[in-house]
Amino acid sequence: MTLPTTPSLRLDGKRALVAGASSGIGLAAAVALGEAGAEVTVAARRADALDTLVAGMTARGLKATALAMDVSDVGQTQADVAKHGPFDVLVNSAGAARHSPALETREPDFEFVSDLNLKGAYFLTQAVAKGLVAAGKPGSLINISSQMAHVGGIDRAVYCATKHAVEGFTKAMAIEWGKQGIRVNTICPTFILTALTQVTFDQPEKRAWIEEKIKLPRVGEVEDIMGPVVFLASDASAMITGSALLVDGGWTAE
Known part of the structure; x- marks a missing residue:
């Protein structure tokens, strides 16, 4: 009997681009x-934070370089990805x-959030895919979406709209690029405790709402x-x- 082998979780030899890498998720x-x-x-936009991250990763023996990028600037983002790619991930x-x-x-406010969450995400994903297609390479493209892409939330109509849209273009792109071996998926986190979300968690009524909706006995962490x-x-x-x-x-299990 020939037993199957679990596919590897290793990414040796792969080049990855992480946008929004200066903090949190x-x-x-x-x-x-x-x-x-x-x-x-x-x-990310904050070059100083990227330099700190690269220094920390390099000190741990990891391979990292910094690239100042504002994904809402579509033209510059496309140029940067074309110059520094192709990226496998x-x-x-x-x-x-x-x-x-x-x-x-x-x-x-609508335009600010949409420019980053929807337009920026769309054209960044497109730019990386273009590089892969030109190089004849497969790849894995991941957009960090949200649980709010699958439900609604009070005071979150604009945010929910953009994240629902990300789910939509992810499915369409996955269909279009599947034959080239390019996979497109999303990760949809709940509220994750970070420096940016700390202000929400510090409000007792909002923390109580979050903890009531999450069925596990703790809130989310970046890990x-x-x-x-x-x-x-x-x-x-x-x-x-x-x-x-x-x-x-x-x-979202309810």
Whole structure:
């Protein structure tokens, strides 16, 4: 009898681009990919934070370089990806939120969130895919979406709209690029405790709401995203495309 072998979670020899890598989920994703053996290009608007991250990763023996990037600037992003690619793996963790009651949504806030969460994500994914197609290479493209891409939330109409849209273009791109071996998926976290979300967790009524909706006995941490990122980037998920991996502690199980 010939027994099957588990596909590898290693990413040795792979080049990865992580957008929104200066903090939180993006930073954790970059470290996870580096630990799995990938050569990681970390990208974000804050060059100083990227330099600190690269120094920390390099000190741990990981391969990392920095690239200042604002994904809402589509033209510059496309030029940067074309210059520094092709990338075998993309993790797009760049995103923003400006929450308000739907009756009070302001057009500038709508445009700001949409430019980053939707337009930026769309054209960044496209840019990486273009490089792969030109090089005749397969790849794994991952957008960090949200549990709010599958449910609604008070004061989150704009954010939910952008994340639902990410799920839509992910499925369409997965269908279009499947024959080239390019996989496109999302990871949908629940509320993750980071420096940016600390202000939410510090409000007792909001923390109580989060803890009531999450069915596991704790809130999310960045480490909860690291394994899913490596899984979707690697051959262990070779038959997964056009899917959403919910890391929500059971939030959407209701």
